[in-house]
Amino acid sequence: MRVAVIGAGLLGLTTAWFLRKSGAEVIVFDRELHVGLETSYANGGMLHASQASPWNEPGVIFKALKMLGDEDAALLIRPRALLRMLPWACAFFLNSSKKKYRGNLEKNTILADYSLSVLNEHFGFLGDVYDRSDLGTLKIYRTTEELAQAKQVADVCTELNIAHQTLSPDEVGSLEPALQPICSSLSGGIYFPDDVSGNAYLFCKKLAAAADSAGILFELGNNVSEIRASSGQVEAVVGNREIFPVDACVVAAGSYSPFLTKDLGLKLPVEPIKGYSLTIPTSEWETCPKVPVIDEHYHAAVCPLGSFMRVAGTAEFAGFDDQIRDRRIANLFSLARQIYPRYSKYFEEKNVALWSGFRPMSPDGVGIMGKTKVSGLYLNTGHGHLGWTMAPGAGKSVADEITKNIEHFSLSGYRLDRF
Ligand SMILES: Cc1cc2nc3c(=O)[nH]c(=O)nc-3n(C[C@H](O)[C@H](O)[C@H](O)COP(=O)(O)OP(=O)(O)OC[C@H]3O[C@@H](n4cnc5c(N)ncnc54)[C@H](O)[C@@H]3O)c2cc1C
Known part of the structure; x- marks a missing residue:
């Protein structure tokens, strides 16, 4: 069986890996010259089953309306983009009813829990070459209401196998001493010991090297312009150099996936939601925070990754506008300073790598x-x-379905036909 995988980001590479493990002949296409260069490049670094809640929590519409036009808001909606993505936006808000939110939260938590078990069972051979850390994640809260609300979500996650511990402000400071200067302004924290963190780009690079040795073919610098089908069956992938006959094709092209399926009559409700990150070298810091932290109040994540600190956050509904905007970057620096005032002198543009990427987002999350x-x-x-x-x-379960392996995870409820 010959399978094309379009996209050499996290999702394409893991799918390709498991396809090959099951004996398929696999070709991975990416328009970039190297793997992992788009959204999988500099994300927040956290593999957090604890954070599996969709963004459209009940009441999100009121929060979004309040943030309209505020350049520093965690969720920024650019009116021009909103017009284009109106049907998607309506579906996004319709999914914020209590019932739908709870159902989607459960689906994500179950998949995330499965995913961490697959990471541990099947990618142990990579060791910590991708700056993996097993210190869990710590979420911190600034008001008692935020903490109480988060505790409700954490309790749902715990019913689904995701352990957590609620911490007082002092306990937050004991777990991550670098947070002590702000403990008096916190209402508390929730610690998720089983979450993992790691550098997604390094993971892609190392996995691609292993995939190459395992016989996966890479067509890099090859933009796929068409997936060809005849009588309702995929038969070829059209690259910029030649046509590749295939038996099956996996579209894992992130936010660009809808462009590849539309000529086959499939409308994918996936929109790009822009986010930013800062990557700050820490080798010269006298001490360095160790535990990945999410500040729920400011919607920012700070994650130590080897000899760097990654600060990530913000959501911008701006279509495919990939401009790195000064104001959003300044905002991210300011959030980092509020989390770690002791390290303020390092949170400035000198030596910091600035990045933005498009989260490929479905309307139900x-x-x-x-x-x-x-x-x-x-x-x-x-x-x-x-x-x-x-x-x-996700990579393993999609590959298992294609190769008709024993399915350890049921994809029903995760398919396109739910829309
Ligand atoms: C700021 C930020 C922080 C984040 N933090 C986290 C986090 O802490 N934890 C977490 O779990 N997730 C996080 N994410 C989300 C995560 O990074 C993305 O969901 C993930 O990287 C998407 O991977 P992908 O493989 O679907 O897409 P991509 O990595 O974008 O890969 C798709 C690939 O397809 C290729 N492609 C597209 N079209 C074509 C074509 N026609 N022909 C050939 N190639 C094509 C592209 O070149 C690209 O390499 C974050 C995202 C952002 C933006």
């Missing part, structure tokens, strides 16, 4: 995976803010 109505065409996209967390499990 759940990834879109598995078979479609076109025979031989499979999807692995739409994982939004959770693509790093979901990649091992």
Whole structure:
């Protein structure tokens, strides 16, 4: 069986890996010259089953309206983009009812939990070459209401196997001493000991090297312009140099996936939601925070990754506008200073790598995976803010479906036909 995987980001590479493990002949296409250069390049670094809640929590519409036009808001909606993505935005808000939110939270948590087990079971051979750390994640809260609300979500996650501990402000400071200067302004924290962190780009690079040795073919610098089907069956992938006959094709092209499926009559509800990150070298810091921290009040994540600190956050509905905007970067620096005032002198542009990427987001906040109505065409996209967390499990479950392996994870409820 010959399978094309379009996209050499986290989702494409993990799918390709498991396809090959099951004996398929695999070709991975990417328009970039190297793997992992788009959204999988400099994300927040956290594989956090604890953070599997979709962004459209009940009441999100009021929060979004309040933030309209505020350049420093965690969720920034650019009116021009909103017009284009109106149907998607309506579906996003319709999914924020209590019932839908709870159902989607459960789907994500179950997949994330499975994904972490796949990471541990199948990618142990990579060791810590991707700056993996097993120190969990710590979420901190600034008001008692925020903490109480988060505790409710954490309790749901615990019913689904994700352990947590609620911490007082002092306990937060004991767990991560670098937070002590702000403990008096916190209402508390929630610690998720089983979360993992790691550098997604290094993971892609190292996995691609192993995949190459395992016989996966890479067509890099090759933009796929068409997936060809005849009588409802995929038969070829059209690259910029030649046509590749295939038996099956997996679309894992992140936010660009809809462009590849539309000529086959498949409308993928995936939109790019821009986010930013800062990567700050820490080798000269006298001490360095160790535990990945999410400040829920400011919607910012700070994650130590080897000899760097990654600060990530913000969501911008701006279409495919990839401009790195000074104001959003300044905002991210300011959030980092509020979390770690002791390290303020390092949170300035000198020596810091600035980055933005498009989270491929579905309107219900759940990834879109598995078979479609076109025979031989499979999807692995739409994982939004959770693509790093979901990649091992999503890759394995999609590959298992294609190769008719024993399915350890059921994709029903995650397919495109739910929309
Ligand atoms: C600021 C930020 C922070 C984040 N933090 C986290 C986090 O802490 N934890 C977490 O779990 N997730 C996080 N995410 C989300 C995660 O990074 C993404 O969900 C994930 O990287 C998406 O991977 P992907 O493989 O779907 O897409 P991509 O990495 O974008 O890969 C798709 C690939 O397809 C290729 N491609 C597209 N079209 C074509 C074509 N026509 N022909 C050939 N190639 C094509 C592209 O070149 C690209 O390499 C974050 C995202 C952002 C932006």
